[in-house]
Amino acid sequence: MEQIELIILPLIIGYILDLIFGDPRNLPHPIVGFGNMINLGTEKLNHGEHRILKGAFMSLGLILLIYSSFYFLSILLLGWEKWAFIAFTSVFVFYGLANRSLLQEGYEVFKHLEEKGLDAGRQRLSWIVGRDTKHLSEQEIRLAVFETLSENLSDGVVAPLFYYAVGGLPAMMAYKMINTLDSMIGYKNEKYLYFGRVAARIDDAANFIPARITAFLMVAVCLSYRGFVFIFRYGRSHTSPNAGYPESALAGILNCRFGGAHDYGGKLVEKPYIGEIDRKIENSEIKRIAYINHAVCLSTIILIIGFYLSINLLIK
Secondary structure, eight states: OHHHHHHHHHHHHHHHHHHHHOSOTTSOOHHHHHHHHHHHHHHHHSSSSOHHHHHHHHHHHHHHHHHHHHHHHHHHHHHHOHHHHHHHHHHHHHHHOOHHHHHHHHHHHHHHHHHTOHHHHHHHHTTTOSSOOTTOOHHHHHHHHHHHHHHHHIIIIIHHHHHHHHHHHHHHHHHHHHHHHHHHHOOOSTTTTTTTHHHHHHHHHHHHHHHHHHHHHHHHHHTOHHHHHHHHHHTTOSSSTTTHHHHHHHHHHHTOEEEEEEEETTEEEEEEEEESOOOOOOGGGHHHHHHHHHHHHHHHHHHHHHHHHHHHHHHO
């Protein structure tokens, strides 16, 4: 049972810390460190010939570095003191989860839109999406928030927990490096088209299972048959091999439509529509998104705990 405690206790503590504190902006955050490492490597390598190879070398090297660092730190702490290991792992599970902070960002956009007007809503939205927000309508802003929250429910909540379940804290932190690499260099623009190609492919592979788990958990916690149908109807209707699944689930749950033309750095990008009804989104619907996020996060935690307890019973 002791081995199970070393997995389950940090998971529960980290989850509770995320519920209470969200993103600790006043504290050092490992993702900021990951970003600094990526920036340094990009400055040194993203020029001249063989950019795909150089980008692959940097991406794989950083992922391996993070995994091995957390692996050996965990072994060291476990050999020294059990509670030191639990405390260390709990803190980094907390850092690895982004459920409350994601919802806070969504709420902030809606709050700015409602209290300060359209321009303030556009400006606040630009903090969390890659598209140009300068000319978006209120409807487009709300839809953009819901799209990014559904996608990041996979990237920021379910996927880190999935990799924690599969390989403990080292795997969870390695995934966070993968996701950070993709968010920083995984773009199809002139600067990163070649250098970030391998990072983007690794992120696609890493999110393949978590994105689909996320979609099915979303419709399960809402008991939404339409959401279930939309996953199969629209899941592949996205430029990303993964983002379409949670977006399709949410479009079905809310009976709305995502996608369409968006401006990315002055370039108009046509995205396939996900959903059928282009209805008006109300400000109050952010509360339903909050329920979905919290329910999916808690369901994932419970599934992981149940999995390990079942394994423990089978072993006995």
